[in-house]
Amino acid sequence: MQKFGLFHEQWQPKVIAEMNDYQFKVVNLQGDFIWHDHKDTDETFIVIEGDLRIDFRNGAVHVRAGEMFVVPKGVEHKPYAQNEVKLLLIEPRGVLNTGMWAASGQRSRMSGSERLSSSNDVV
Numbered sequence: 211m212q213k214f215g216l217f218h219e220q221w222q223p224k225v226i227a228e229m230n231d232y233q234f235k236v237v238n239l240q241g242d243f244i245w246h247d248h249k250d251t252d253e254t255f256i257v258i259e260g261d262l263r264i265d266f267r268n269g270a271v272h273v274r275a276g277e278m279f280v281v282p283k284g285v286e287h288k289p290y291a292q293n294e295v296k297l298l299l300i301e302p303r304g305v306l307n308t309g310m311w312a313a314s315g316q317r318s319r320m321s322g323s324e325r326l327s328s329s330n331d332v333v
Contacts (some may be wrong), residue, residue, distance in 0.1 A: 214238065214258075214296050223299055235299040239291045247286045251302050254280050260295030264288070 213226050213236050221243065223235035239262065255262060255273055262273045264281065265288040273279045281287050 220294070228303065231303050233301055233303050233305075235301065236296070237299060238294055238296055239289060240294040241291065243289045245286055245288045247284055248281075248301075248305060249284055251305060252280050252283050253287075253305075254278065254300040255289075256298040256300070258296040258298060260291060260293060260297075262295045262297060263290045263292075265290060 213224070217224055218238070220238045220240055223237040225233050225235050227234040236258075239260075255264065256278045257273045257275050259275050261275075264271050264273065264279060267286055271279055
């Protein structure tokens with residue numbers, strides 16, 4: 211995907227397309243994230259490049275390039291990538307990103323995701 215060449219920051223999803231009430235977001239990940247959940251929606255991870263581990267309180271799953279995993283709504287999880295991972299997230303519009311480092315070293319909630327293209331762009 212050429213969209214990944216347009217940004218380099220990590221843990222900050224970029225909207226590349228919308229369909230109905232869903233947003234398609236690309237994001238670079240590396241390192242550890244925080245434990246969190248999404249009370250009202252599932253979260254879909256599609257790994258484009260790399261190896262993503264998603265930790266749960268009772269285990270973990272590995273999602274590799276070309277694979278998809280859906281975290282059910284309300285399930286606490288923590289993404290982790292030893293090396294950089296490029297992935298596509300599919301979420302309902304309005305789901306806030308929790309992936310920006312605060313001065314304390316903890317990731318804090320952002321107001322939303324930056325858009326890389328028009329709302330109906332096809333990648």
